[in-house]
Amino acid sequence: MSGRRLSQFAVPIGVVLIIIMMVVPLPTMLIDLLIALNITAALLIVLVSMYVKRPLDFSVFPSLLLIATLFRLALNISATRLVLLNGDAGKVISAFGHFVVGGQLVIGLVIFLILVVIQFLVITKGAERVAEVGARFTLDAMPGKQMAIDADLNAGLIDEVEARKRRAEVAAEADFYGAMDGGSKFVKGDAIAAIVITLINLIGGFAIGMIGKGLSPTDAIQKYSLLSVGDGLVSQIPALLLSVATGLIVTRSATDGDMGSNVARQLGQHRTALRIAGGAALVLCLIPGLPKIPFLLAGSAVLFIAQRIPNATTDETGEAQDALPAAPNATEALLGEMRVDPLELALSPDLVDLVDGAGGDLLDRVRSLRRKVALDLGIVMPPVRTRDDLDLPLSTYAIRISGVDVAQGQAPPGTVLAIGENLDFLPGRAGVEPVFGLPGKWVPAELRHQADLSGATVVDRASVIITHLAEVVRANASRLLGREDVRALTDVVKSTHPVVVEELTPALLSLGQIQRVLQSLLDEDVPIRDLVRIFESLSLTAKTLTDQDALLEAARTALGPAIAARYATDGALTAITFDPRLEQSLLESLRPSDNGMQLLVDTVRAETMVDELNHLIETAEQRGATPVVVCSPQLRLPLRRLLQMAVPRLPVLSYSEIAQCALRVETVGVVSGAYSIAA
Structure with a gap:
């Protein structure tokens, strides 16, 4: 069996064996082995708790704490069974009962009670409180951390993979501290159980020795009570170690090194404090009656350590210098401040609720917009840096490209935009839909239902901003x-x-x-x-x-077929064509320039063409069709340049572009250019 598969089955099998230990009697030799394993495992857990760099690196600790507690209680039960049945629970428990406490029941009880007090009132109580506060603060901080991750993602500081990793870490951190809050209760209950089990063993052993075995009270205490105390000490030492591990885990903060390295580094940064402490220990030698040698050795050792530690500002540390923040005028900092974001969404301070963690979904919609733009236009929209701007008027947002405002809009807090007519009966202030310029009114959000009933189209603030941003991106796609x-x-x-x-x-x-x-x-x-x-x-x-x-x-x-298909309606392409004589005249007007071929036509002729085009466009739109202008390939691009300012949304296609498409071409009209033909 491979090591991986063995590790998969080790814990489940171990838990089953622990349950069996509570029921099946074990030989004394196996009890000695399991007690040694219990103490070693507890010591290992303490050391791992000290060497992890952050609590999440030991995320299995709450479950491991439960298993270790269960294992120790099973050992208590097995040892108690052997003590009461045979008056013998192995050499380890006997050694703790006779050698460690000198065979004195009172001394053993005192040591046992001291260990219980240290574990229960000092370590466990403090660890329980820290775990409780840590769990509450971690859960409270989750929305802010999620918002920070989304902001970094939209700003392009991290990619989607890193964002998912950070979100998983935030969720794991919340789960860990929640589990530690419950896991500390195991340690507290274990301390109470140790007291109860030891009292039961003392009373039971004393009764069995006198009643069942016919021993005198002194012999019963000597044989059974000392073994009970030894059993309590054997179980209490690993319990104390696990309590210490619990306290270490819940009090650790995320650092770049293990606990020992951090303690040495952080204490070593304060040479003055070490010198004062060493000097104070030497001064205590002058007090009459106090032993000189212990304080002399301790003070000298601290002063020696302080002398050997280099100054935090010297080049020998390097690390302390690296920890200093960059100067405000450092080149890297200035370059970072000079960087211009390609796409930016600035919000006035009262609109920040759109991106907070309490229900604001604007950032999620921005991510969806990036996907939509990629599928529609074939470009990857740059990350949108979303930030607040104190210079903006209240309820205002601004869309910027390369640091320049290209669009602004209104999105008053607590309102929705109702687009339609007959809205005078609703309270609110007038507004305009930013993309199509449709008139509307910003009404309180609680009146949304009434606006729906009046036949108006109701749009929430985030949708207004995203629609506006999408239109700006589409109109400026070439700049991006x-x-x-x-x-x-x-x-x-x-x-x-x-x-x-x-x-x-x-x-x-x-x-x-x-x-x-x-x-x-x-x-x-x-x-x-x-x-x-x-x-x-x-x-x-x-x-x-x-x-x-x-x-x-x-x-x-x-791309002709794909271009034509974008403007087709029900398989038909609604086209506006030019009179052949006008088209020939325009071809004769072509002249080269630095910006490509241009149409050199007089103003009157251009105005006549535009007027005819506007009339034909209106006729086509009344039929529910999207008209396009179709002309010869040589004329297409110069004609578009001519019409771009007057009719910016009018597509201009060439005959070669629609030649391969399978669409029906329906002519809505012909531009004759009556003035130019007559001339």
Whole structure:
């Protein structure tokens, strides 16, 4: 049987054998062996308690305490049985009854009672109180610790694996101190049981010696009572050790070393205190009547130790210097303060309840939003640093990208946003839905049901903020896609399609050029999840052209069916086209520039086109469709640049992008450009 499987069965088998010990008589030789094992195990537990760096490193201690207590009580029962039946319980108990206490019953009882008092009133009582307070404080601190972990995760200081590990440690810490609170009751009950068992043994042994064996009172005391006291001392010593271990565990704090190292290091940091203590011991030698040699030896030893310990500020310690905090103007500290977070959510002080541990779920929703953005756009949204900002007005939040405010909104505490009409009968203050600009009212949360009954759409504060944040991220996705993000995406593709990446970069395009193409796709609200198809199209185009416009159009053509499907309704694509004469005129107006091809058209012509487009868009939206503009590939990108400011949400597709899609194309209208044609 392997060592692992043996360890799995050792504890269950041991517990069963302990139960059997309480019923089945054991020979004296086995009793001696088990008593020695009991004392050794108790000593081992004390030493392990001193060497662990933190209590959780010995998390099995509460269960081990119960098993050790049960084992000791089983030994008490077995030894009592042998004492009362045979007047003999082995050499160990006999040695404690005769040699350790000098065969004197009174001395044995006094020593036994002193040990019980030390264990019960001093160590056990204090350990019980510390365990109780530790359990209560640990449970009270759990929400704050969980919130701190979530804040570090959202700030990008830790990853998901580390966050799960820390949450497990917090839960394990709470379970441990809760178990220790109950485990200390075992030690307390064991001390009481020791007194009762010893009294029973004394009375029973004295009665059996006189009545059952016909011994005189003196002989009965000499034979049975001393064995009973010896049995009590044998069991009380490991019980005292376990009490000490319990006190050590519950009073330990998380440190970087074992208890001995910490004591030596921390006492050694105070040379002055050691010198004063040594000098005081030497001064006591001057008091008449006191022995000189003990105090002289003790004082000299302390002074010698103080002299040998180096100063905490010298280079020899090193450790003390490392423990000093970095100066406020240290380079590392300044660089940390200078760092600009790519995405930040600032909350006014009265909105902090949205992220606390008492029901605020904003941080959980931020994590869900990161997953949604990744699945929708194909980018990993940077961690959102959520913090409070005293400079913000009350009830206000701000969304910042690279330290610059890009959006602000309101989320008054204790309210919900009711969106709809006929809300005048509800108390509250006017508000606006931040994404679509719909009018609404912030009403008290307790009136949510009434707002629902009035036909309004009711949205809680966290949903308003998350929706706003999602829209900001979508609108600024290209700004959030950094060079390191492109490297990470490229590595992901390389792990599954190495040939595609090796052919593209760095032979044909640099990471910077790939980044610009991906950013351009995101600017036009095109997801970049299908990186394999994008990279393949870039590889084919980059062999002849490295112009950014050409690379972008090649990527869009490869993604054409997916792009068109985003705007289709019931299998149909609602399209707005251009009159062929107008389109030809626009093609003749194309001119190169530093920012790519541009349409040079006069203001009147541009305004006429925009007016016609707005009319056709309104007609399509009344039918419940999402219209797109379809034009020739050469005209698509310059036309989008022209219309971007006037009609920013209007998608512009090329004929090549919709050529491969299986959608029905329904034309809602044609832009004729009447003024330009007449001209």
